[in-house]
Amino acid sequence: MLKLTFLGTSAGVPTKQRNVTALAIECLNPYSSGASRQQNKKSRPWVLIDCGEGTQHQLLHTKLSLHQLQAICITHVHGDHCYGLPGLLASAAMSGRTAALTLIAPKAIAKMLEAMRLTTELYLPFAIEFMAIEDILSEPDDEHKGDVTINVDHQHQLVIDIHPLSHRVASYGFGITQTISRRTLNADKLTADGIPASALWGRLQQGEDVVTEDGRMLSSAEYVDNDSQRTRVVIAGDSDTPECLYAAVVDADLLVHEATYTHAVLNKIQAKNPDFDPMHSSAQLIGKFAQESGLSNLILTHFSARYQSFDNPQSRTPNMAHIRLDAQSAYVGNLWLAADFDQYIVNGAANLVDEEAGSRVQYLGSARAPKK
Numbered sequence: 001m002l003k004l005t006f007l008g009t010s011a012g013v014p015t016k017q018r019n020v021t022a023l024a025i026e027c028l029n030p031y032s033s034g035a036s037r038q039q040n041k042k043s044r045p046w047v048l049i050d051c052g053e054g055t056q057h058q059l060l061h062t063k064l065s066l067h068q069l070q071a072i073c074i075t076h077v078h079g080d081h082c083y084g085l086p087g088l089l090a091s092a093a094m095s096g097r098t099a100a101l102t103l104i105a106p107k108a109i110a111k112m113l114e115a116m117r118l119t120t121e122l123y124l125p126f127a128i129e130f131m132a133i134e135d136i137l138s139e140p141d142d143e144h145k146g147d148v149t150i151n152v153d154h155q156h157q158l159v160i161d162i163h164p165l166s167h168r169v170a171s172y173g174f175g176i177t178q179t180i181s182r183r184t185l186n187a188d189k190l191t192a193d194g195i196p197a198s199a200l201w202g203r204l205q206q207g208e209d210v211v212t213e214d215g216r217m218l219s220s221a222e223y224v225d226n227d228s229q230r231t232r233v234v235i236a237g238d239s240d241t242p243e244c245l246y247a248a249v250v251d252a253d254l255l256v257h258e259a260t261y262t263h264a265v266l267n268k269i270q271a272k273n274p275d276f277d278p279m280h281s282s283a284q285l286i287g288k289f290a291q292e293s294g295l296s297n298l299i300l301t302h303f304s305a306r307y308q309s310f311d312n313p314q315s316r317t318p319n320m321a322h323i324r325l326d327a328q329s330a331y332v333g334n335l336w337l338a339a340d341f342d343q344y345i346v347n348g349a350a351n352l353v354d355e356e357a358g359s360r361v362q363y364l365g366s367a368r369a370p371k372k
Contacts, residue, residue: 075237
């Protein structure tokens, strides 16, 4: 399961209600139980997609820890997606982090961080394992080209795949696939076969074939059931061509995509200045793509500051109702408009024989506790 927390949902500039772009994705293991589940509440690994200015301030209103951050992925070099990165890394250093941190980003981000280091004496007591997106995508063609694998533990794996988009600068989308494996020992079968509980049971559960004291060869495959859970989300950077993600969204449980304007406003902006195209998507444009792709779940974010946070289709003031209706003019699936601190659970594991795929995404409410 993946838990999404939106840390910023505004495009270009912050507003009183919305910070600029950042999204936290926690990696939850539903196979954990009892005491270990309680421990995991304090030590859940997570990934950060984009880091607009002020992201570290937003984190203060959540339970996310910079010590558990596994990787940061930057979609492109525009400031509303990356200006918060130096400050967040500096705060991680001052909080005592020493574990290496993976950073997946365009090459220009490495130059930005080096400039900050040279001019501000930025010191990081942990290694930055920088992975340039341009280099990842230039690897020899094979089925795993563009994939980055993060092994959370021996049963928990994340694979991040990268997809070029269409924007004024090079921009990318990230597919995040979580796979959790579980080996369940068939104790009843072992007992029935006259194999008493011992250390051999544990070795069998870990996938090892063993020999008993009386010389019998025991195959792990005969006594262990292997289950796995897969959840996939796709997070897009800025783009005016959602169709770039056709391959990425196959079998995805959720797409998160920008919807900077309504289609009418986008057309007006393009007509007013033919020499400048913002190269963003309208809500209708991404809704049309999601509908044609058969996506059951869509979350829109990255809204222009002109749109107020209330939802009133009768109001002449641009607001979320206008974005919502624009998307719904082309899309009939499950639709959410993200607000700062909104949280969602995505569970792709359920064998939804009697349920709709839409139940794989659940809105949890706000991560930010109301002021008392």
